[in-house]
Amino acid sequence: MSTALSVNLNKIALIRNSREGNFPNVYEFGELCLAAGAAGLTVHPRPDQRHIRPIDVRKLAQLCRVNSGIEFNIEGNPFAPAQGDYPGLLALVAETRPDQCTLVPDSHDQLTSDHGFDLHTTAKLLEPVIQQLKALDVRISLFMDPNPEQIRMARDCGADRIELYTGPYAQHYGTDTGRALLQQYDQAARVARECGLGINAGHDLNLSNLPDFLTITGIEEVSIGHALTVDALKMGMSAAVKSYLQICQQ
Numbered sequence: 001m002s003t004a005l006s007v008n009l010n011k012i013a014l015i016r017n018s019r020e021g022n023f024p025n026v027y028e029f030g031e032l033c034l035a036a037g038a039a040g041l042t043v044h045p046r047p048d049q050r051h052i053r054p055i056d057v058r059k060l061a062q063l064c065r066v067n068s069g070i071e072f073n074i075e076g077n078p079f080a081p082a083q084g085d086y087p088g089l090l091a092l093v094a095e096t097r098p099d100q101c102t103l104v105p106d107s108h109d110q111l112t113s114d115h116g117f118d119l120h121t122t123a124k125l126l127e128p129v130i131q132q133l134k135a136l137d138v139r140i141s142l143f144m145d146p147n148p149e150q151i152r153m154a155r156d157c158g159a160d161r162i163e164l165y166t167g168p169y170a171q172h173y174g175t176d177t178g179r180a181l182l183q184q185y186d187q188a189a190r191v192a193r194e195c196g197l198g199i200n201a202g203h204d205l206n207l208s209n210l211p212d213f214l215t216i217t218g219i220e221e222v223s224i225g226h227a228l229t230v231d232a233l234k235m236g237m238s239a240a241v242k243s244y245l246q247i248c249q250q
């Protein structure tokens with residue numbers, strides 16, 4: 001089974017935001033990724049608009065919509081309040097109707113995403129959000145740590161998929177800890193399959209650690225941005241996307 005590659009364009013937007021103007025053009029990089037064979041695009045609009053802005057979400061939604069079979073994935077914290085012209089995650093999702101919305105429990109002051117949901121404390125809060133997304137016919141993925149009990153709770157919440165947060169795996173890749181963690185992710189994926197959940201994965205995946213991670217059965221989609229953007233600085237975006245595709249299609 002091959003794994004779909006969804007390219008996260010956050011870091012293209014981060015470079016764009018470091019100057020006035022629209023260079024690099026996020027939309028053009030989205031076109032480049034799709035032309036290179038990416039199965040989809042991912043964005044993570046944050047209330048402080050440190051990188052992806054609402055206009056990026058709207059334009060990339062349109063780009064994916066006019067390219068048959070291409071998926072658009074919007075990530076974010078559904079409880080983060082509107083800020084400036086950031087209307088809130090659910091408002092953006094209702095407006096742009098992506099194929100998938102990945103709910104992530106990030107607080108506003110986090111440098112990056114660094115943990116999955118604790119559904120013991122958030123399941124009740126998430127359930128109406130999930131119902132709203134279902135009403136919009138948007139596939140729902142929950143950003144999760146590789147914890148079997150939590151993954152069973154994600155199924156009980158009505159999620160369609162989970163996204164395994166792969167930060168710890170990436171951090172310890174190549175060590176005994178990393179090899180032990182891979183077993184934990186494998187076990188978590190098995191539980192997800194038993195629960196009938198689709199399985200996505202993401203965060204700090206790269207050309208070195210991705211092949212071993214994809215030895216896990218049933219990873220439907222990986223969303224990759226940070227390392228892929230760095231690789232693109234070295235080899236160009238098209239070649240970088242194709243390098244990841246080669247691994248995803250093995």
Ligand SMILES: CC(=O)[C@@H](O)[C@H](O)COP(=O)(O)O
Binds near residue numbers: 008043075112143
């Ligand atoms: C949820 C996740 O792990 C990433 O998709 C996230 O988008 C990273 O956010 P930054 O690009 O803001 O670090």
Ligand SMILES: NCC(=O)COP(=O)(O)O
Binds near residue numbers: 201202205223
């Ligand atoms: N959900 C993970 C994602 O979209 C990108 O994460 P990263 O590759 O930028 O760490």
